[in-house]
Amino acid sequence: MSNSSSISHFLLLPLADTRQLQLLHFCLFLGISLAALLGNGLIISAVACGHLLHTPMFFFLLNLALTDLGSILTSVPKAMHNSLWDTRIISYTGCAAQVFLIFFFLGAVLALLTIMCYDRYVSICKPLHYGTLLGSRACAHMAAAAWASAFLTALMHTANTFSLPLCHGNVLGQFFCEIPQILKLSCSKSYLRNLGFLQLVPV
Known part of the structure; x- marks a missing residue:
């Protein structure tokens, strides 16, 4: 494979070698993800429906619950699918979408925690x-800025990563698509510089 244009899919790291362990992983992922979805769903419903919870702190907590839901739905369903059907394949487009969404929700979490x-x-x-500095309009603007900055950051890193030519195969050493693993497949040694930049992003 000479470059990224010839790669139609990536191979993810298998969660287990035996069929029994794969099914066990599927059941564990299913149970944990359902519990997390239920918990975040209850938070969102309580804040949205409870008038006493319409305060800045709970407004940002609602946004944080949304990012948690998004993070779960981005990576867990594919891992469950791979465990259930005994496969490691993820499409090139699916990998790019997963990288973007993971970075998007992670960036939103960091921004929202800073605001909180x-x-x-x-x-x-x-x-x-307090009422003046954190009114409803100010909270909405800060939340919008958090989501917008996360979107732009994710778009920038995803576009930069998938614009690089790949010539070291298509096997990723991770259970899901992430930028450091994809950069290791790059023909260019600039991936080391990109890895260093990624380390600075959360800071």
Whole structure:
């Protein structure tokens, strides 16, 4: 495979070698993901329906629950599918979408947690100005900025990663698609520089 245009799919790292363990992983993923989906769904429903919970802290908690739901639905269903049907294949397009969504939701989580820290700081240190600094419009603007910045960051990293030529096969050393593993397949040694940049992103 000389470049990325000749790669139609990637091979993910298998979760287990035996069929029994694969089915066990499927059941574990199913149970844990359903519990997480139920928990986040309850948070979203409670905040959306409970008028007493219409405060900045719970508004951002609702957004955080949405990112958690998105993160689960991005990677877990494919892992469950692979375990159930004993396959390792993920399409090139599917891998790109998974990388984008993982980076998108991770970026949104980091931005929202930063905003929630600011919310707690204002409520403790500037309680008299809390209503002014964190009104409904300000909260909406901050949440929109968090989602928008996460989208742009994910788009930039995904486009940069999948624009590189790949010439070291299509086997990924991970259970899901992630940028460091894809960069290892790149023909260019610039992937080391990209890896260093990725380490700085969360900071």
